[in-house]
Amino acid sequence: MQLRPVLTERDINRDLLRPVLATPIWFYILLGGLAIGVCAAIGGFAWAINHGTGVYGINRPVMWGFLLVNFVFWVGISHAGVMLSAILRLSNAEWRRPATRAAEVLTIFALGTAALHPLFHTGRPWRIYWSMPPGYDLGRGIWPDIRSPFVWDPTAISTYLTGTTLFVILLLIPDLAVLRDRSSGLMHKVYGFMSLGWKGNTRQWKLQIIAGFLLSALILPVFVSVHSIVSWDFAVQIAVEGWNATIFAPYFVIGAVHSGVAGVISVLALLRWMFRWENYIRDDHFDALARLMIVVATAWFYFFVIEFLLGIYPNEEPELSLRMLQVFEWPFSATFIIFVLMGYLVPVPLWLLKRVRTNVALMFWTTLMVNIGMWLERFIIIIPSLMRKQPLTFNWGSYNPSPIELILVGGSFCLVFLGVLTFSKFFPIIPLADAKEGVALETHVRVGKVMVPAAYREE
């Protein structure tokens, strides 16, 4: 028999609103720990502002260090939201339901955190307005080069952040109405204001569904453009060996989806453990996500292999030297091996086994492994290439991250998880409406002696 647990609307409200309506003690301890990490990062950044960017490990010729590696990493993680929410919503995948909001929220906080990194890197946050059109200093004749991906970047990231936030708010409205009806005092007023007078009538549902589909479709080009533009920050630079590759845009996008979906799986495993949501985030959800990961990871690995082979095939000395540095010279050799093993060679063969795909602990550790690998991938792409800039180089050099950079990187992880955790305190992190719809549409079909899980589908 393949029967699933039977859940009523009452069960769903009770279970999924539990973190919002009643907070366990461990929640505050965890929140406090993460807040300490964030405070340390704020302190580190204050130190950098006070002393200048000399406190970072960057120096000629490696002027982009850990902070920009981390920037690319968090932009990558942010790709999970749309990948899961929009694409799976458009394709009517039933198993998306428990994962969508966690993915969208992860997107918002990852993207917001990523956007901080250029500020950390430049060390002059009060000049942020220079990167936005209203702040262009045209009066002094300083024209930004609108052909530069550095100018496209803030536009793409802010559009994506706005779009994803709208997406989350829109899909949150029915759940906010449920919270409005179950809260009192100030929170009742806040939820009441945010739920925009939602009553759940036919017209409101129709509008909400249409808006959800439209936003899903509209946000997809933005989703692709964001990491493409990030990749072009590197790929359009012809003077840096290893970067001027035409495959960079799709390679970065698929890599971002790889790490983003892995991040969502890790978060889902944590949510299941923390809130005991075994009936909502089920083994078959992990199974489906892992199947998706096999496809995405294999496509990403194909791109990686092609990029690497096409780098060395012309048999040109500078490029060959760079690849030798990446693969055979310490410490990059170690990072390269770890990255390939963790990014693909260990997790994907494991996911081929169903007992791994349906084991939450193994899924958590393997997806965590993927993200360690993917962080190192960005490191391997950025640092060795800058160490061997060709042909306009005047010196070669190495790079060692400073303690301040390490604190900022660590703090960024705390900030993202602090954001997700705080969100889960105020809003349901598994969409109530989606879960109820899933239950309403869920049914079974008898095939011989077996009951097979099924769902109603309106076409």
Next chain:
Amino acid sequence: MHNGGPHGHHVDLLERSSEQAAGEVLGWTERTGPVYLLVVLVLAALVALGVVGFAMTAADGGLDSHHPWGYLAAALAFIMTTSLSAPLVAIAPRFGKAHWNRYVSRIAETWGVVGLLALVILIPLLLTLPPADDRNTMLLYDTIVEGWPVGAPHLYVALVMVFVVINGFGLLWASNIPDFALAKGRVGGLRGALYSKLALGWVGSKRQWRALRAGMGVLGALYFMFIVWAHTVISFDFAQSLVPGMRDSVFPAWQALGGLQAALATVIVTSFVVRKIGPFRDYIGVNQFWSMAKLMLASSLLWMYFWWSGFIIYWYGKTPAQQDLLQLMWFGPYRTIFIITILLCFASPLLILMWNPVRKSILGPTIVGSLIIIGHFFDKIRIYVSSYSVEEYTGHVLKEVPEAVTPGAGDALMMLGVVAGALLLFTLAVKVVPIVNLWEIREGSMLQVVRPFKRLPLKILAKPE
């Protein structure tokens, strides 16, 4: 089809018993009327003309150089992109546990038989392909160890293509085993004996079904990987590595993606034809076209995105070498063909299929599918003929952008012959294998039912875990 319910609500389910379906499908497979024979004869005559074209080109340019064979290379790439990629349309939805593909999966898999033609064309192309010495090749010839890998690129190109073809036939045969077993008792003579042999004693036991599913899963996954690698090595060794200075890493991936787009187009157009000429109106319905059209629209957008990703780097770099490559491939002698390709492979799917009523029709996706196939035909000419026309293929920089190579009579006949050959092999195959997958339809009818939801009859899709 079940067309039930109030409010004109359409529920797309086949209303046929297994017996009826088997009778209709196998009956059509067995029948070979005069029209069919005429089509076969015409296609065979066109193939013969293709052979004449080959002889003319061989006599004119000889087999000593690769330069005269650009159009033949384009023809090989074209059938790889359309016919040999078509089985992907059966494989990918099967992995995704979709149901719509059950009615068209056999059409997609049957295109795998064109692999035989691809192998035949590959022989002269490999014989004339320049050796790896003094030229950049895919597998790093001389880069790491001198003279390694042995036989590059000819050996590995041949091996990849042989694997693709064997795998394609294996997949087609495996997916046919239950249908052969069903058919063997219904037909006599040579055909019955053949089906009996191919059915391998299939009785439909649990063990056999488990083995079949596992086998088809492995063959499907391998086919996916082999066809992507075939696109990679063919586009690399027969195009990119013949153009000095062309370091376009997205190019092989773009060609593989084009294969997916053209595969969908091929299956859509074939489904339309099969639906028209056979008793399959109730089998291949709007749902199949709609589902494939959505994927075709998505793959068309991705196709353009991949092209743009490559183009912007060259355009932005603006080095003399990159500008020469832009001239050779896109904005120089083949500019018109390039514009036609963009219009047919990107603009037409976007502008036509963006409308749901068009996507959810039979004619709309078929027209767009036809345009995409034509677009890929031109695109292969642009890529392969321009690459084959570069005189000095060694070195690191393209020194001179050659003129456009217009096709001679031999080239035109060869291309005609290759296209006719692909159609001929498919036409012959559909009279051997049932063109609609009977066991998948039967399985689908068990996993799809119509039940009322509130007051509306809705389709229920079951997905075994």
